[in-house]
Amino acid sequence: MPVQYKDYYATLGVAKTASQDELRKAFRKLARQYHPDVAKDKKTAEAKFKEINEAYEVLGDADKRKRYDELGADWEHGPQQPPPGWGRGGGQGFGGFGDGGGFSGTGFSDFFEQFFSGGGGARQGFPGGFGGAQQPARGSDIEADLLVTIEEALHGAKKKISFRRDGRSDVETYEVRIPKGVREGQKIRLAGQGEAGRRGQAGDLYLIVRFEKHPDYTIDGSDLIYDLEVPVWQAVLGDNASIPTPDGSVRLKIPSCSQPDRKFRIKGRGLPTGSTTRGDFYVRLVVLLPNDLTPEQRAVWEKLARASGEVAGTTR
Missing domain, CATH: 1.10.287.110 (DnaJ domain)
Structure with a gap:
């Protein structure tokens, strides 16, 4: 379809x-x-x-x-016109463009996989064997992306994936174990679930781990970055803030006169770098300036400007 x-x-x-x-x-x-x-x-x-x-x-x-x-x-004005290369490189056994196959449970739609996942949803690799037409040959390996949350990477999890092979109506479902400490780009192998062989062994299915976007954290290698938005007075006067990390909330002291984009490091609260080691968690200060001022607020800022030795409307 x-x-x-x-x-x-x-x-x-x-x-x-x-x-x-x-x-x-x-x-x-x-x-x-x-x-x-x-x-x-x-x-x-x-x-x-x-x-x-x-x-x-x-x-x-x-x-x-x-x-x-x-x-x-x-797209709004007529039928979609696929660009050159549409569907090329898609895995034939798990559904290339329009072949009736499908692959789900990895976290991305077929549309995403076809265009933005490096050459097709389930990507077919090289066959595991060579030879003449009459000789047995191992089936090709298949690759597909697997969307994993930060929490699943930290603690491990089990996920179900489903696919419908080309020309078949039945849906095959498998439970995949995501090991604790899995890293982005790591491959999880499902032996024998790739392309069928020609009178030989079937290929394997490799799920390539991709970290899911998080509403609070930005991923930078093995580190996590959290943007803490504070009003300008809080950055100037200093305060305490509650920071949500993957391991629970921590209290952070914001020193007075903290500059925008200042980073505070919380060691060992990032993503796994090994079986027992992790990257760091950084809190980046985002100072929010007012969009408008009431007359009372403007009077306070003008008073502050005079106290700082500045004249409103000029800079030193």
Whole structure:
């Protein structure tokens, strides 16, 4: 069946002209709303959360967004016109473009896999054996992305994946164990679940771990970065703040006269770097300036300017 076009802008509820900052804010707002840990209807929320994550995975990346915009330029005015190479490289056993196969449970839609996942949803590798037409040959290996949350990477988990092979109506489901400490790019092997061999051994299915976008944290290698938004007075006067880390909340002291973009390091609260080691957690200070002032607030700022030896409307 044909792959259905996804309107990622509509998913995030933003205009096609939205800035990266607007996209980030929209994603965070929706992701917090539909995060399975807080939603009452967890099944519906999980599906919605994956849609939001997929949309931001594309629109939040400048290169992917450009490719997506080129693809979708005319989608409202007629049938979708796939670009050159559409469907090329897709795994034949798990459904290339229009072949009736499908692969689900990894966290990304067929549309995403076809265009933004490095050459097709389930990507077919090289056969494991060679020889003439009459000789047995091992089946090809298959690769597909597997979307994993930060929490699953830290603590381990089990996930179900499903696929329908080309030309078959039955759906095969497997439970995949995500090991504690798994890293992005790591491959999880399902032996014998790739392409069928020609009178020989079947190939393997390799699931490539991709970390899910998080509403609160930005991933930087093995480190996590949390943007702490504070009003200007809090940065100037100093304060205490509660910081949500994957291991629970911690109290952070914000010293007085803290500058914008200052980073505070919390050691060992990042992503796994080994079986027993982890990266760090950084809190980045985002100082919020007022968008407008009441007459009373303006009077206070002018008083502060005079006390600082400055005259309103000029700089030293």
